[in-house]
Amino acid sequence: MLAYIIRRILLSIPVLIGVSLITFFLTQVGGDPVRIMMGQHADKDVIAQIRHELHLDEPLWKQYLYFLHDFFTGKLRSFKTKRPVWDHLKERFPYTLSLAILSIIIATIIGVSAGIISAVKRGSWFDNLAMLASMIGISTPVYLIGLVFILLFIKKLGWIHGVGVWDAWLEVDLGSIVVQIWFPLCILLPAITLGAQPAAFIARITRSSMLEVVKQDYIRTARAKGVPEREVVLKHALRNALIPVITVLGLEFAYLLGGAVLTETVYAWPGLGTMAVQAFRDRDIPMIQGTVLFIAFTFVFMNLIVDVLYSWIDPRIRYD
Amino acid sequence: MAVEQRTPWADAVRRFKKNKMAIVGLIMVCFLVFVALFADVLANNKPIVLVTENGLFFPAVLDVPVYIKYNGEVYWPIFSDKFIELVKREKKVAYDDVMQIASYYGGKVKFKLMPPIPYSYDEVNLDEVRQFCSKKHWLGTDEKGRDILARIIHGSRVSLEVGVISQLIALAIGVVLGLVAGYFGGWIDNLIMRITDIVFAFPFLLFVMAITSVVRPGIDVVFIAMGLVGWPSYARLVRAQVLSVKEMEYVQAAVVLGASTPRVLFVHILPNVTAPIIVQATLGMAGAILAEAGLSFLGLGAQPPTPSWGLMIHSAQVDIDPYWWMSIFPGLAIAFAVLAFNMFGDGLRDALDPKM
Numbered sequence: 264m265l266a267y268i269i270r271r272i273l274l275s276i277p278v279l280i281g282v283s284l285i286t287f288f289l290t291q292v293g294g295d296p297v298r299i300m301m302g303q304h305a306d307k308d309v310i311a312q313i314r315h316e317l318h319l320d321e322p323l324w325k326q327y328l329y330f331l332h333d334f335f336t337g338k339l340r341s342f343k344t345k346r347p348v349w350d351h352l353k354e355r356f357p358y359t360l361s362l363a364i365l366s367i368i369i370a371t372i373i374g375v376s377a378g379i380i381s382a383v384k385r386g387s388w389f390d391n392l393a394m395l396a397s398m399i400g401i402s403t404p405v406y407l408i409g410l411v412f413i414l415l416f417i418k419k420l421g422w423i424h425g426v427g428v429w430d431a432w433l434e435v436d437l438g439s440i441v442v443q444i445w446f447p448l449c450i451l452l453p454a455i456t457l458g459a460q461p462a463a464f465i466a467r468i469t470r471s472s473m474l475e476v477v478k479q480d481y482i483r484t485a486r487a488k489g490v491p492e493r494e495v496v497l498k499h500a501l502r503n504a505l506i507p508v509i510t511v512l513g514l515e516f517a518y519l520l521g522g523a524v525l526t527e528t529v530y531a532w533p534g535l536g537t538m539a540v541q542a543f544r545d546r547d548i549p550m551i552q553g554t555v556l557f558i559a560f561t562f563v564f565m566n567l568i569v570d571v572l573y574s575w576i577d578p579r580i581r582y583d
Numbered sequence: 584m585a586v587e588q589r590t591p592w593a594d595a596v597r598r599f600k601k602n603k604m605a606i607v608g609l610i611m612v613c614f615l616v617f618v619a620l621f622a623d624v625l626a627n628n629k630p631i632v633l634v635t636e637n638g639l640f641f642p643a644v645l646d647v648p649v650y651i652k653y654n655g656e657v658y659w660p661i662f663s664d665k666f667i668e669l670v671k672r673e674k675k676v677a678y679d680d681v682m683q684i685a686s687y688y689g690g691k692v693k694f695k696l697m698p699p700i701p702y703s704y705d706e707v708n709l710d711e712v713r714q715f716c717s718k719k720h721w722l723g724t725d726e727k728g729r730d731i732l733a734r735i736i737h738g739s740r741v742s743l744e745v746g747v748i749s750q751l752i753a754l755a756i757g758v759v760l761g762l763v764a765g766y767f768g769g770w771i772d773n774l775i776m777r778i779t780d781i782v783f784a785f786p787f788l789l790f791v792m793a794i795t796s797v798v799r800p801g802i803d804v805v806f807i808a809m810g811l812v813g814w815p816s817y818a819r820l821v822r823a824q825v826l827s828v829k830e831m832e833y834v835q836a837a838v839v840l841g842a843s844t845p846r847v848l849f850v851h852i853l854p855n856v857t858a859p860i861i862v863q864a865t866l867g868m869a870g871a872i873l874a875e876a877g878l879s880f881l882g883l884g885a886q887p888p889t890p891s892w893g894l895m896i897h898s899a900q901v902d903i904d905p906y907w908w909m910s911i912f913p914g915l916a917i918a919f920a921v922l923a924f925n926m927f928g929d930g931l932r933d934a935l936d937p938k939m
Contacts (some may be wrong), residue, residue: 281781288646292797330735399927402922404873406880406896407914410903414911418904521786525877539789540881543796555793560785566784 268571275563282559287327289555290548299523319548334553341542348553351538358428358533363519368416371512374462375505378469382504385474393466400463409456409529415469416452421511423448427531453530457523461515468511472504479503506577510569516536521558526535595858598934605930611923619739626700626733634694643698702730704737704890713906723908725899731909735916737890742920743808745875746868752810754864757817762848763820765825779815787812788874793885802885805878806871808869820863824856865928869921876917891916899915 302407314320318329320544333339336347344351377397381390416422429449435442476482477500525537535558542550599605624631629642639653647660647667658666701723708728716723722731764775783788794808797803828834829852837851878884879893887894892913899909 277777278780278784281777282784285781285785286793292794318924334728345654350656395604398926399918399922401923402869403918404876404880404893404914404921406877406900407911407918410896410900410910410914412906414903414907430748521789523790525880528881539792543792543881543883546796549791552797555785555789558786558789563784563787574712 264533264573267574271567271570278563279560282563283331283556284327284457286552286559287330290552291323304560313392315397322396324325330552334556336424339549339553342547343550348550351550352535352553352557355533355538358532359520359523359536360525361447362450362453362457362523362534363516364534365454366519366523367461367512369454369458369518370461370515371463374465375469375508376509377462377466379473379501381466382473382477394470397463397466398540400459401467403459404458405460405523405526405564406529408459409452409526410505412452412456413529426452428533431439447488453523453526453532456529457519457526461512464515465511471505472507473500476500476504505546506573509576510573513565513569513572517562517569520561520565592735595934599930602930604926605934608923608926608928608930611919612911612927615739615923617742617919618736619743622737622740623904624698626704626730626736627698628701628703628706630695630697632694633692636691636693637822640751648703666689681903700730700733700736702733704734705729705734705888709714713902713909715908719911722912725895725909726906727900731895731912734750734895735892735913736917738892738895738913739920741802741885741891742872742875742888742917743918745802746871746924748806749809749813749871750864750867752807753813753862753867754817755814756810758853758860760814760822761821762825762852765822766844766848766852775818775825779818782812782815785812787870788877791874792878792881795883800883802875802889805875805884809874813867813871816867817863821856822858824859825852828855841844847886856858860930862928862935864923865931869924869928872924873917892920 292375327375331341331569332394335347337347339348340346341348341351344578381393387447413426417425427449453475482499484496485495488500521535523534524540526532527534531537535554538550539554539558541547544555587697613654618625618708623643627643631641631643633642633646636652639649641649645661648658649661650657650659651666652658655668656710658669660666703719708724710727711720711724711728712726714720714724714728714907719729720732722735725731727736760775764772785793790812791808793802794811798804798808834851837847842851875884875891876893879889880897881892882894882897885891885894887898895913896910899906903910
């Protein structure tokens, strides 16, 4: 097991190097970053000074090493805010993390239960409806769901008082007393919106995985022994059916951690996604580099964890 | 007596026909293609057919008259440039203005057939901004008074173009690299597969965003960026298929008979991996359409006045209350297109690969 983990970590090193190389060279494609930032009519001396500060007068391979060094030591600074990119990342990551966790919980509950019921009642109206709904869920752009929610719950019904992040204290009027409960209501709509697509996906995977498992001999054995159907489904079948579901869950979670760019933008959620979009709009090269590198590294790291978890859950699988 | 043919493709068609969801998907895809192909005739402020005393015009689709009487002579501008040359010389105008002049000389209108939606996608009308659905504008108008339905109809072109071109680029790169990796193995295989790992390490949308924002936002950059980022899934797919096919006897036989490597790859191996590629390309279309709309929604994809569905929502979302139709209708169009390709692709997969 340990050997596998070590091997897996070693395998991801070239990927990480490649990722950093692509991130670095990508920002070279657009031409001189200082020109991009300052426009065509900037002062020559200022440009020369900035070029020197950013090591742009050095050869490319040195620039790349400087970039890595600056990134990991926190010296990489945003063109726009002049603050280290790391500070921004640290500020934004908790928002993305909490949103990702809540949406994956919502997606798992809805997806797994819908998938099980669909598989057990294969061909029923529920199955057809759930599969149609999941198809629509996968195909609908998140910002359409987001805009409909905003229109309905914020603008028309007024249940939720706005987008973005706001005071987490909720006042509940119990007649004689008013109780204040800590609940970040503002995360609810973004989390449901973001969870819709993974939910649809998980429902499909759970269903097909369950259908695969119930064909197995040990399920027939369990039934033949007279195990109650409920127990067959929930204990014998589900446990095995969940193995591929967990992989998908892990990957979806890794994906959500990368900043749900579109959902965050619709809800003005101050996570990594909106940070990335802002950096792209400003053409703030160090911010783009830092954000993209951070997100890609997170993604690679999460994939590593998923792989290790997978081989731990299902010892039959070893990638060698 | 005729014997029923049972080729694998015929079997696939049979399975596909039984799948209701797939058939609905196919119909939706055909509808989209139809709308995209005939967008100019479905929604246009120029008439489809215009017959005047002096000529015959198809203004919606043709820049020049079919025939026209000019100074007592009859010209056939679609067959010869004589008339265009004449007008250019006499009036000293550019080619684009010839049509205007031609219609000016057209004389009294005898017959005129307008498109069902008599608005073009870029026709600004500041007297009719942000109007709700009416008999005049079926899906309302946007912040510049442009007809939303006309924009949605022309937007189908943008979406399909993005889908087809980006998938073709991805397909071309992915198939070649996948074939090479799978067939030769060794360090080439290792290298190519590590590159796919690296590209997969970036979230798709983020990677494309990074490219378009650094190069220049615009629909053409989106095509290419999505192709460049999208190839690894094809490469992996093709490689896996090649690995399972290349040890088969018929391939070995071709090699022994002296077929060249490219011939073995493209003539003997590639046809056997087409089924999964078709499925991947169909589902990839759905992904590409969704991604383009997302990018344009962020303002980092198509630029005005391109009638991209995502861009329409981008400029309309600030007006969501109370002018919701300006963003919801284009959103539904995106969902429809993506749903169409997902349903069709899913059906294809079930039909072509009964094991899955």
